[in-house]
Structures are given as structure tokens and as C-alpha cells.
Amino acid sequence: MDNITVEELKRRIDAGEKLNIVDVREPHENADFNIGGVLIPLGNIQTMQIDEIEDLKDKEVICYCRSGNRSGQACMFLDAMGFKKTRNLVGGMLAWEEKFGR
Numbered sequence: 001m002d003n004i005t006v007e008e009l010k011r012r013i014d015a016g017e018k019l020n021i022v023d024v025r026e027p028h029e030n031a032d033f034n035i036g037g038v039l040i041p042l043g044n045i046q047t048m049q050i051d052e053i054e055d056l057k058d059k060e061v062i063c064y065c066r067s068g069n070r071s072g073q074a075c076m077f078l079d080a081m082g083f084k085k086t087r088n089l090v091g092g093m094l095a096w097e098e099k100f101g102r
Contacts, residue, residue: 001075004087006096020061024074042070064089
């Protein structure tokens, strides 16, 4: 697992880069505000319900949550399942909103 800052991620999104982004928050959090990507709550990752991203094991996968804690855990689980390039969004949506708003 590596880290990625909100600034770097926003720059890459704005540049139109094709990214594999996973929101590991709960559905109500995602519905309130999200930056795109696939919603797979942390509990689903912990129980290995990751069919939507199984084919990304050799690609970069960027995980985010509210603060960076759950997404860090998600990255560790994905690493243990054989994912090779996981990245945790440092500070999560709190840092994103502080820097860029909604």
C-alpha cells in the first residue's frame, strides 16, 4: 500500500486519467458526497465480496473513506488478497472537502 494525496488525486481526475477508485464507506455516506468510483463498503472487502474489482489485482486501485482510516484497512486487506498497487487517499473525504469543497 502506498498513499496518495487529495491534491494528486484531484489533478489526475481533472486530467481525465482512467482511474480505479473504490469508496469503502457506507452507502449513506456515498450518497451524501462522493468523488466517483465503485462503492464497496469495508465490511464487504473484509468478507472478500469484491467481484467488481477482482480483475484489477495488477492495476492501481485507489481507496478512500471519510478520514483515511477505513481505506487504509481496505488497502491492507486487498494487499493480502493479492492486489499489487493499492493506494490510500490520505485524509479521505474530510481532507478533500477542506481543500476543494464539495
